[in-house]
Amino acid sequence: xxxxxxxxxxxxxxxxxxxxxxxxxSPFVQAIYYSFTDWTGLxxxxxxxxxxxxNWLLHDDLFWKAVGHNxxxxxxxPLVTLGLGLFFAFMLNVGGRGRKNSxxxxxxxxxxxxxxxxxxxxxxxAIVALLFQFTYNPRNGAINAFLGGIGLESFQQxxxxxxxxxxxxxxxxxxxxxxxxxxxLFSAGMxxxxxxxxxxxxxxxxxxxxxxxxxxLPLLWDTVQTGWIYMGIIALDAFAVVQIxxxxxxxxxxxxxxxxxxxxxxxxxxxxxxxxxTIGVAMLIVTLIFAVIVTRLGxxxxxxx
Amino acid sequence: MTSHAEPSELPGVxxxxxxxxxxxxxxxxxxxxxxxxxxxxxxxxxNVFSHGILVxxxxxxxLPLLWAVMSSLxxxxxxxxSPWGLPSALHFDNWxxxxxxxxxxxxxxxxxxxxxxxxxxxxxxxxxxxxxLARFEFPGKRFIYFMFVGGMSFPIILALVPLFFVMKNMSLxxxxxxxxxVYIAYSLPFTVFFLTSFFKTLPSSVAEAALIDGASxxxxxxxxxLPMAKPGLISVGIFNFLGQWNQYMxxxxxxTDEDKRVLTQGLVQLAxxxxxxxxxxxxxxxxxxxxxxxxxxxxxxxxxxxxxLTAGALK
Numbered sequence: 001x002x003x004x005x006x007x008x009x010x011x012x013x014x015x016x017x018x019x020x021x022x023x024x025x026s027p028f029v030q031a032i033y034y035s036f037t038d039w040t041g042l043x044x045x046x047x048x049x050x051x052x053x054x055n056w057l058l059h060d061d062l063f064w065k066a067v068g069h070n071x072x073x074x075x076x077x078p079l080v081t082l083g084l085g086l087f088f089a090f091m092l093n094v095g096g097r098g099r100k101n102s103x104x105x106x107x108x109x110x111x112x113x114x115x116x117x118x119x120x121x122x123x124x125x126a127i128v129a130l131l132f133q134f135t136y137n138p139r140n141g142a143i144n145a146f147l148g149g150i151g152l153e154s155f156q157q158x159x160x161x162x163x164x165x166x167x168x169x170x171x172x173x174x175x176x177x178x179x180x181x182x183x184x185l186f187s188a189g190m191x192x193x194x195x196x197x198x199x200x201x202x203x204x205x206x207x208x209x210x211x212x213x214x215x216x217l218p219l220l221w222d223t224v225q226t227g228w229i230y231m232g233i234i235a236l237d238a239f240a241v242v243q244i245x246x247x248x249x250x251x252x253x254x255x256x257x258x259x260x261x262x263x264x265x266x267x268x269x270x271x272x273x274x275x276x277x278t279i280g281v282a283m284l285i286v287t288l289i290f291a292v293i294v295t296r297l298g299x300x301x302x303x304x305x
Numbered sequence: 306m307t308s309h310a311e312p313s314e315l316p317g318v319x320x321x322x323x324x325x326x327x328x329x330x331x332x333x334x335x336x337x338x339x340x341x342x343x344x345x346x347x348x349x350x351x352n353v354f355s356h357g358i359l360v361x362x363x364x365x366x367x368l369p370l371l372w373a374v375m376s377s378l379x380x381x382x383x384x385x386x387s388p389w390g391l392p393s394a395l396h397f398d399n400w401x402x403x404x405x406x407x408x409x410x411x412x413x414x415x416x417x418x419x420x421x422x423x424x425x426x427x428x429x430x431x432x433x434x435x436x437x438l439a440r441f442e443f444p445g446k447r448f449i450y451f452m453f454v455g456g457m458s459f460p461i462i463l464a465l466v467p468l469f470f471v472m473k474n475m476s477l478x479x480x481x482x483x484x485x486x487v488y489i490a491y492s493l494p495f496t497v498f499f500l501t502s503f504f505k506t507l508p509s510s511v512a513e514a515a516l517i518d519g520a521s522x523x524x525x526x527x528x529x530x531l532p533m534a535k536p537g538l539i540s541v542g543i544f545n546f547l548g549q550w551n552q553y554m555x556x557x558x559x560x561t562d563e564d565k566r567v568l569t570q571g572l573v574q575l576a577x578x579x580x581x582x583x584x585x586x587x588x589x590x591x592x593x594x595x596x597x598x599x600x601x602x603x604x605x606x607x608x609x610x611x612x613x614l615t616a617g618a619l620k
Contacts, residue, residue: 095355
């Protein structure tokens with residue numbers, strides 16, 4: 001019996017573990033190893049160069065530019081996305097007029113709003129990026145045409161071709177495609193908060209803004225924190241929007257260069273796989289730092305409540 | 306608490322979910338009996354304000370999609386001269402041109418093949434591993450579990466370069482089976498994580514009864530446990546379907562053969578080449594053709610999709 005049990009365990013685990021070890025674990029481990037080599041990626045010979053790649057990285061202007069853009073993405077995209085998500089979810093759940101004797105209620109048709117808001121989430125980021133590349137098109141794109149149509153020609157822009165605007169255009173797309181997910185996520189959290197809490201607060205004279213900050217947000221904090229990490233990883237990636245939407249390698253005058261895309265060009269255009277994996281390791285470090293910061297900040301907030 | 310507050314309001318069951326779609330605000334029924342007039346009037350102002358803002362975001366979400374649908378039915382000339390105008394006639398020939406001449410049809414079939422096989426493989430291997438990790442004790446169990454779960458938090462891009470060469474050495478680059486194996490491997494962390502906690506919640510008495518009746522472990526798994534785990538399998542299945550259908554980075558790097566492109570990368574490369582040829586209407590048509598099936602699946606299964614995807618973030 002015992003013998004049969006172990007054979008069964010081994011039989012069931014073998015395939016998934018082998019597959020996972022070969023295609024996921026081993027590349028991650030190799031990445032760290034390769035980051036200490038001068039490997040081009042084209043031939044199979046390479047030698048260890050110690051910390052040379054890391055030293056190069058510290059003095060590479062383009063890398064620091066990419067890090068800067070990633071930091072902007074990391075601060076702006078989650079803040080705006082989660083902020084809008086919370087705001088809309090609160091409106092959906094608490095914004096309605098009092099009905100059926102309950103002081104607090106959602107707006108009518110809240111489930112319809114949720115269905116619509118979620119649309120971008122199910123579309124591939126590649127398709128979303130393409131769609132917005134067309135939308136931003138200065139000649140026949142929807143945005144400039146709309147501005148022209150309502151007499152605001154002076155606001156028409158080159159959008160993605162303008163180094164000052166390109167990164168902001170990408171961020172708008174990332175926010176656009178992710179807000180719906182957080183509206184649904186936060187709505188689910190909010191609807192499990194007992195309505196008595198709100199009714200009691202309202203009868204005690206609190207207005208809805210106050211109830212949001214004193215009741216909803218503290219009770220939802222765990223979800224917000226998870227969402228922040230999740231959104232941060234999306235913001236750190238940004239590979240698809242940069243590769244698809246902006247011109248040239250990394251946007252006009254490198255204005256949308258990010259770490260993820262830099263790894264890609266270093267490997268497949270410049271033939272510097274060793275250096276590329278170094279950038280990848282740097283990206284991993286930034287991710288870990290970010291996750292630690294968010295969890296720390298989160299813990300402090302929760303103690304306050 | 307006020308005496309007329311309804312005690313039967315269950316958390317999580319919101320009445321407005323059954324309400325008809327949002328119509329104009331003034332068509333709402335008269336407000337009910339509110340605990341306090343002040344609350345009621347604040348609610349009224351807020352209600353109008355809420356709907357206003359919510360409608361604006363609804364438009365921001367839907368207008369780009371509608372614009373793409375509209376453009377896909379226009380001629381190239383119309384796209385340039387009146388980007389927001391309605392199409393003069395419905396040019397469905399753009400769609401057929403995109404489907405056959407621009408190979409969207411082929412990309413579609415490739416995607417169905419790759420995602421279909423990956424999804425079956427992911428669900429089978431994922432549930433097998435999760436079942437063992439949830440139900441059996443053996444040395445090294447915690448290590449294997451954390452190895453799987455740890456994969457959720459690392460950026461794929463870091464593994465991408467070595468992965469390319471792992472695939473190259475195994476002659477798996479630019480093959481469907483190679484791509485399928487990679488999709489399965491990268492879907493395992495979340496699948497194992499989600500299903501392990503799901504299998505833990507299932508009662509063990511049924512499985513024990515089956516074993517006592519003489520069923521083998523394997524038979525118990527396939528005939529007793531898997532059917533019981535159906536709700537969890539559906540949630541994680543939808544999650545994996547959307548993730549694999551929408552995957553872009555992995556095929557872009559690992560699958561560069563023109564004939565084997567999946568939908569997302571095929572469209573992007575088509576866009577890059579078509580912009581010189583200027584066949585904008587076919588491009589829009591391709592984009593719409595790629596969007597419609599996922600939106601259709603989503604609208605049909607929206608409850609399960611929302612539940613499945615949000616469960617992924619909450620755990």
